[in-house]
Amino acid sequence: MTAPAAPITRPVAVPSDSLPPLRRRKPPSLHSTLSRVLIALIVIVQVYPLAWLFITSLRTEHDFATGDPFALPKSLTWENYARAFETGNLWLNILNSFIVTMGANVLIVLLGMMAAYALQVLGFRFSKFVRSLFLVGIIVPVQIALVPLFIDYSTINLLDTYPSMIIPLAGFALPMSIYLFSSFFEYIPRETYEAASLDGAGPYRIFGLITLPLSVNTVVTVVLVNSIFIWNDFIFANTFVLSEELKTIPLGLQNYIGAMGKTDWTATFAAVCITITPLLLVFLVLNKAMIQGLESGGSKG
Amino acid sequence: MLPNRSRLSVLVFLLPPLLLYCVAVLFPIVQSMFLSFFSWNGISDMEFVGLANYVRMLTADDIFWRSFFNALGYLAICLVLQLGGALLVASLLTSMRRGRELIKTLYLLPAVISTVAIAFLFVRIYSIEPVGLLNQLLHWIGLGALERPWLSDINTVLTAVSAPEGWRFTGLYMLIIYAALLSVPQELEEAARLDGASRWQLFTKIRFPHIMPVWITTTIMATTYGLRGFDIPYLMTNGGPGQSSELLTTYMYKTAFSSTDFGYASTIAVFIVVECLVAVGLILFLLKRKADA
Numbered sequence: 001m002t003a004p005a006a007p008i009t010r011p012v013a014v015p016s017d018s019l020p021p022l023r024r025r026k027p028p029s030l031h032s033t034l035s036r037v038l039i040a041l042i043v044i045v046q047v048y049p050l051a052w053l054f055i056t057s058l059r060t061e062h063d064f065a066t067g068d069p070f071a072l073p074k075s076l077t078w079e080n081y082a083r084a085f086e087t088g089n090l091w092l093n094i095l096n097s098f099i100v101t102m103g104a105n106v107l108i109v110l111l112g113m114m115a116a117y118a119l120q121v122l123g124f125r126f127s128k129f130v131r132s133l134f135l136v137g138i139i140v141p142v143q144i145a146l147v148p149l150f151i152d153y154s155t156i157n158l159l160d161t162y163p164s165m166i167i168p169l170a171g172f173a174l175p176m177s178i179y180l181f182s183s184f185f186e187y188i189p190r191e192t193y194e195a196a197s198l199d200g201a202g203p204y205r206i207f208g209l210i211t212l213p214l215s216v217n218t219v220v221t222v223v224l225v226n227s228i229f230i231w232n233d234f235i236f237a238n239t240f241v242l243s244e245e246l247k248t249i250p251l252g253l254q255n256y257i258g259a260m261g262k263t264d265w266t267a268t269f270a271a272v273c274i275t276i277t278p279l280l281l282v283f284l285v286l287n288k289a290m291i292q293g294l295e296s297g298g299s300k301g
Numbered sequence: 302m303l304p305n306r307s308r309l310s311v312l313v314f315l316l317p318p319l320l321l322y323c324v325a326v327l328f329p330i331v332q333s334m335f336l337s338f339f340s341w342n343g344i345s346d347m348e349f350v351g352l353a354n355y356v357r358m359l360t361a362d363d364i365f366w367r368s369f370f371n372a373l374g375y376l377a378i379c380l381v382l383q384l385g386g387a388l389l390v391a392s393l394l395t396s397m398r399r400g401r402e403l404i405k406t407l408y409l410l411p412a413v414i415s416t417v418a419i420a421f422l423f424v425r426i427y428s429i430e431p432v433g434l435l436n437q438l439l440h441w442i443g444l445g446a447l448e449r450p451w452l453s454d455i456n457t458v459l460t461a462v463s464a465p466e467g468w469r470f471t472g473l474y475m476l477i478i479y480a481a482l483l484s485v486p487q488e489l490e491e492a493a494r495l496d497g498a499s500r501w502q503l504f505t506k507i508r509f510p511h512i513m514p515v516w517i518t519t520t521i522m523a524t525t526y527g528l529r530g531f532d533i534p535y536l537m538t539n540g541g542p543g544q545s546s547e548l549l550t551t552y553m554y555k556t557a558f559s560s561t562d563f564g565y566a567s568t569i570a571v572f573i574v575v576e577c578l579v580a581v582g583l584i585l586f587l588l589k590r591k592a593d594a
Contacts, residue, residue, distance in 0.1 A: 031396075031500065032396055032397075035393040035396055035397070036397070038389075038393060039390065039393050039394065039397070039404060042386070042389075042390055042408075043404055043407050043408060045468075046407060046408050046410065046411060046468070046471070046472065047407050047410060049411075049422055049423075049426060049434070050410060050411065050414070050422075052434065053418075053422055056425075064431065065431050066431070068432075068437065069431070069432060069433060069434050069437050070434065070437055070438075107321065111317055111318035111321055112318065114314040114315070114317060114318055115314070115315060115318035115319070117314050118311050118314035118315040119315075122306045122310060122311050122314065123306075124308075124311045124315075130315070130319070133322075133327070134322065136326070136327070136330075137322065137326045139525055139577055139578065139581055140326070140330060140574055140577065141525065141528065141529030141550070141573055141574065141577055142529065143529060143531065143550050143553060143554070143570055143573055144329060144330055144333050144570045144571070144573065144574050145325065145326065145329035145330075145333075146554070146557065146570070147333065147336065147557045147563050147566050147567050147570065148328070148329035148332035148333055148336065148567075149325070149329055150557075150558075151332075151343070151563065152329075152332075167321070167324060167325050168325045168326075170321060170325065171321055171322055171324065171325020171326045172325065172326060174318060174321065174322050174326075175322075178318070202306075202310070203306045203307070203310040203314075204310065204313075207314070228412065228413055231415070232414070232415035232416060232417075234415070234416050234417055234532045234536075235531060235532060239558065249415065249417075250415045250416070250417040251417075253415075253417045253418065253421070254417065265425065268421055269421070272418040272421060272422070275415070275418070276413070276414050276415070276418060279413050279414075280410075280413055280414075283409075283410075283413045284406070287405075287406050287409070288402075291405060291406075291409065291476055
């Protein structure tokens, strides 16, 4: 430790070897100590409930009903996980969520890219108007579509199908993805397109051979950001899907609330842990791309 | 514009996305406005009632006004937690040297989790029998007198259903604000520091004005999301007890799908849209003016 001791006692959490040997810094001030403690506290508030969720999923029912909620479980059990799989159609719910997420993502990426290409690269006279039309979808809440879509779906027999969820999910996510693709397409130099045009490539070949291959990173970002919202969608699934076989994870979880509101909490928490794992893993592995996407989504508007 | 493009190619690329967007978003908006002038339960004939639904909503429906004010309270709590919390953590984070990436990731974690899971989790956190985290914590720090069933007490339920939504998305807004704070020119800050500016002055005179455009975007995002909040209150209390945690969105949902009053539900839906547009306009007006001043 190269710095002299701080005027007040520092919490143990601060690593003592945090100073690079060459760039000697001032001793940690009261301000920076306080801000670290504050950050630590806020992070605990953000993360502890999730840790608690996991710990509870490993408790025995008896331990859960009688024990102190903050205490560590007296014995660990995987029983709750077994019961979670018995109670609901967990595998089916996961499969359905996959189908809906994939379906919506394909539409969002493909159509988003096409629209951004038309707006940003091809350009046309009313492009400003079309752009502002798409902006409406960012501001307007999804609830406006529930009643009309419910009525329309029931007239054309689309209620209780995968498309009934996929269409509105993709539709409402489209503006943001068009926006992200457009701002990426801006960075592709015009000269690239002009050179390709001189070589005789038309708009379709340019899209397929230049724009599409260059957009891979943006595609990853768009898919990641949208997957969070689609995987977790409750409102469209709850409104348009009735049959057990089509229920996605958010609806499936409701099965764990038994008759008279009596809930098997430890099994429910186990089920919650199972269902959040896929997204959580993807998030932890790819969080750089995701964070970048979220940042650029907001900071350029 | 691309040199060799044809009018047809524009249409080929533009029509499919526009079609999906019209089917899912634009057409339903128009349809809602249309439906709001009718009385219809989905089965019998539609009956044109003109502005009667609007008159009923604005003058004769106590639950509507109750839900409206609840929604404003819900919004206020969400905004304080999301924007206030985000700004606080983002500014603290800029003065940290290590572990920023880790904290960003941890802080964003709740945003990845489904609202149903969060609703379950918080029902347990608030519960009193068996004792949940919140009541136990209050007991420990000597505030045992405050222990209560948070979700069935009409005085606390609105706060209790708003907090999870705020908690959930703080990380998202923090990321955006943090990215903006990093873009504040270092020379500017150095110069101000040499002139003897305090941390607070540095923040109010240099940093915050610099991130103003992003702050406006974030405020608009958080406000429109707050006004459309639905899942967590619906799942935790379904608007109850009584109407003490009813929001416009949950009220609209129940009107449509429990009372099958599609016309009146559309009227409320149109109101929610207008409310969002007014809110966005108001934010732009107020914050832009402040930024120019």
